[in-house]
Amino acid sequence: MVRPILQALLLADQVYQDRRTGKMIVAGIFNAVATKRDPLPGAPQETKPESESHFKNLRMSPVESAGSTWVYINLTNVHGQCELRLRYVSLEDHKVLFESNPFSVNATTPLVTLERALPFPKLPSVPGDFAVELHCDDEILGACRVTVGHVD
Numbered sequence: 385m386v387r388p389i390l391q392a393l394l395l396a397d398q399v400y401q402d403r404r405t406g407k408m409i410v411a412g413i414f415n416a417v418a419t420k421r422d423p424l425p426g427a428p429q430e431t432k433p434e435s436e437s438h439f440k441n442l443r444m445s446p447v448e449s450a451g452s453t454w455v456y457i458n459l460t461n462v463h464g465q466c467e468l469r470l471r472y473v474s475l476e477d478h479k480v481l482f483e484s485n486p487f488s489v490n491a492t493t494p495l496v497t498l499e500r501a502l503p504f505p506k507l508p509s510v511p512g513d514f515a516v517e518l519h520c521d522d523e524i525l526g527a528c529r530v531t532v533g534h535v536d
Contacts, residue, residue, distance in 0.1 A: 390526035392458035399501035416531045419509035453504040462491035475513040
């Protein structure tokens with residue numbers, strides 16, 4: 385079997401498609417995630433006095449998640465149909481934390497470029513280095529590294 389060529393594998397906040405042109409718009413590309421540490425039970429919480437706020441009588445909570453993550457895939461050299469799968473893997477111990485159901489792409493000629501945008505589950509907040517891997521028939525085509533860290 386001839387392997388497809390992975391031209392792009394990106395994590396993004398959102399992927400849109402322009403209805404008129406068909407172009408894919410990948411917004412908010414990232415490769416690092418900062419998660420907030422859970423406060424210790426009984427620890428005092430820091431709050432700003434209302435006078436320091438720009439908005440009176442408005443209680444704002446910190447944004448912890450901007451929404452779901454999307455994966456943008458761009459492939460060429462696809463001969464007929466091939467089955468793909470995404471995996472989220474720890475780079476420390478190479479353990480697969482989760483993976484997608486298989487999905488297929490089909491090309492009438494290997495010269496065509498195929499694009500896919502798929503919703504991805506919320507990334508776990510465990511600190512470390514991870515990879516989103518794209519596999520074709522259990523052979524890795526490429527990966528996108530993701531670093532997860534804590535902020536105070």
